[in-house]
Amino acid sequence: MKDRPNIKFGTDGWRAIIGEDFTFDNVRACGEAVARNLIQTERADQGVVVGFDTRFGSQRFAKAITETLNSFGIKTYIFDVPAPTPACSFSVVDQKAANGVMITASHNAPEWNGFKVKSNSGGSAAPEEIVDIEAHLHQVLEGTANRISASQAQNHTFDVVTSYIEQLKRVIDVEPIKNSRLKVVVDSMHGSGAGILPAVLNGGSIEVIEIRSEPNPDFPGMRQPEPIGPNLKPLSSTVREMNADIGIALDGDADRLGIVDEAGIFFSTLEVFSLLTDHFMGRKGETGGIACTITMSSMVDKLSKNYGAPVFRTPVGFKYVGPTMIENSCSMGGEESGGYAFRGHVPERDGALSGLMFLEAMIMSGKRPSELLNDLHDLVGPHVFKRVDVAYSESKRTAIANKISSALPDSIGGLTLESCDRRDGVRFDLSNESWAVVRMSGTEPLLRIYAETPDEASLSAVHADLRKMLSV
Template sequence: MNTWEKAYEKWNTFQNLDPALKKNLREIKDDKAAIEDAFYKELTFGTGGMRGVLGPGTNRMNIYTVRKAVNGLANYLKVNCVNVNDRGVVVSYDSRHMSKEFAVETAKVLGSYGIKAYVFSELHPTPLLSFAVRYLGAVAGVMITASHNPPEYNGFKVYNEEGGQIVPDEAESIISYIEQTESELTVPIIERTELLEKDLLNWIGSEIDNAYLEQLKQISKLGEKDIAKDKALSIVFTPLHGTSYDLVLKGLDQLSFPQVHVVEEQAKPDPEFSTVESPNPEEHQAFTLAIKQGNKVDGDILIGTDPDADRLGVAVRDTDQSFKVLTGNQLGSLLLDYILSHTDQALLPNARVLKTIVTTELGRAIATHYGARTIDTLTGFKYIGEKIHQFDSTGETFIFGFEESYGYLISSFSRDKDAVQAAMMACEMAYFWKQQGKTLLEALGALYEKHGYFLEGMSSLTLKGKEGSDKIAMIMEEVRKNPLKEIAGLKVEKMEDYATGKRTSFGAQELQETMDLPNENALKFILEKNSWVCLRPSGTEPKIKCYYGVCEDSKEASQRSLDSLKDAMNNLINRVVQHN
């Protein structure tokens, strides 16, 4: 009997198996492929948590795999943190299938260890979970979400006591405790009534929302009189069936934006995300209904948040009056310029801008122009959160953090990307430029004129299964063994290998230096003419991704350079794949 067959048999004969999951097992009892896929491995707990398809099995998101993860987390907290029982763990959840159920299951397992759980009584955004951990002085946080994955998915994200996503060292330790759990089916729990009797389950009401909104108001760059004045800006807002509806509307009301038009078809939580192909503001199709409404109400700006409200997409009017969706790099650059231009000059020398290694270099150019310093982190907002925590001891001032995948943070009262903060600042910024007689696209054009036409792109190759994983490893090994000295006719000036932590400069002589970054399997080539290429395997999908950045004097020249880099790297990757 195969390992997956044994696992299936264990579940199928477990007397106390959840009735809904038992019914699901019966439905696939004659589908060998479906059973194998559900049981051939355990759902992977990665650097931030786990994410998977809902259903029965060790390779699925269900109450038992959630309990196992919480069991490992509880044991980790008991060993590595202080006053765990009293400080407790904050738990939030989004609009997906089983989200609230998984939140309660989390409390049940924590309660069996005597650890108090603070659970939001209604669904709430990820940034509220981050904020609540620090506000309540909790020892950790758990967010039940699969972000913008398809409806059949859910996930389990862990946050540390600083309100940031756990970093690799923390994740590895938690995983070691999860692996010590004998069986996901027999993890101890306490039922809800007993949790309430023992004060181990505390439902969070409006207190956290109010405290968050008070902090949210402080991020504005407007004076008190300007904040109180009604603003002539037509805003169309869609929460894409997720969690941001209340907080975004209350936040905009605080800033006196009376013309907010909600896309009603997408206003209510819907685990099926029935009006979109994907509930992801990075995808232009997610703005279809918002654009339709924007044309009806003569909208100035369209804003859309993903289901757990940690990513924000924005669309604005083009010269032909059509709406254009800004890239994450473009919106981030605009926000950065607005924030720095409205910051006291005396604070700028100590100001720090955080971005990832694959985020636009326009951000660095803007920061340098104002006298602020830019620091690169590895890909993933957890590293930005970790760096902000370091600033608490170094005395450096966090001013803005962003990544190309639509994640932004303006103020560190949250320690993860925050679409609610970003929505407020994007609308305030659009209002500011409208007062100057400009659209956001015109403001962006002015940034390009001043700093150069920065353009970015990304391509990926999907290689599934063990053979695919081997080929991805082979590509990375090949490029490491034979470092590129030129790409698309552009000379390589430096190579940064994040797996070894070494930066190599190529000049009259080859020089090496150590980078102050955690290790990650990624390679970046810094090219002449402000261009770069970064190659990295995806941490969540069977893909190898290649990111590109260029800077020329015009959009056309930048597009030609970007296309050349893409062609060169795609040819290189295909050549390695075909020869091995």
């Protein structure tokens, strides 16, 4: 019997260190598990879209997956070039495929890669589908899977970027944006979103300046290609130097968005989603609910009341948000990590589309990003947010998890505990319209601590109490 590798699908697929657990053998095993699940569910004839990003070896890993799927009689459609994860999601729908597989570790550090599975809706595969795939994977790795005979299927290479760009133009009217005379700086963070926004907006009076657009699997100048404040200093400085109107950042696989305003000041992801909510439901008049994770801002709840829209909270991960959007006919969905989805597109995060939506908000309102944020705070009151990621050794995982599961304080940071939600770690709803969440990351060995309060003093007190409570 083989030694079984440590392969576990978390909140957004399986991720591992390249050359350790992320090997060709293990990637092929995951591909075989997808194939066996499609055969068992009688969907093998629909085929699979296979995509890849700019990380080390991604294209070769993707090729290995197509070879595996083809050997089980499943046709494949593979990207011709590295492209965003949302391009894979859209292509699943466009090709009428049963699944999509995207080789990417999203915003993780350079030494990581990953294996994401998309459903036939284009969204992240639902938890129950992942459970079935993992069951097949267990049998493959243990050498107990039944023998399957199939004729060799074909692999088709297709132009992914052109079809994806045309889809973006269908979802949002880009002509007013193209002719807005705005000056926009786009930071592609050396990832697979490079060139997308300039191509969408080419041909008008708008000026798009792209930085860090060269593919580079080392992601130089940053710990990881995540669009958070510390990683976006080059974007902020370029916005100031060029006297630009806004800075837009896309993460490593371009499914997440970061925003800096005209002064180069970073907006939190909670502020960005709240601004997009106000735009989508206010200016655009969209109706329907809002699907978001337990780590999303309470500003969304206040906005939803203004627009008569219900809010559906989920555990962290778009594998929960996407299905919730579908089940409840939601107009939009979002998570704290900067991933946002909109009706009319696939129920999955899309950084480029989110950036276009933000530009549309500026044009329709006639306001700069800082003015939009001031208007938001006038509407819902002041909110400040902070997330802290604490690395831990595997030996401490159980102890930390036990402390999270048993935590039930009367107050945190001087704020009274009003209720708890334990669907994913624990969310503490506190007095003074505040909240906090502590949970283990589903993609990295990190303890994540989140909190939102009306002021910095309360925020610091909440974080200090939580770290003391968890001994981290």
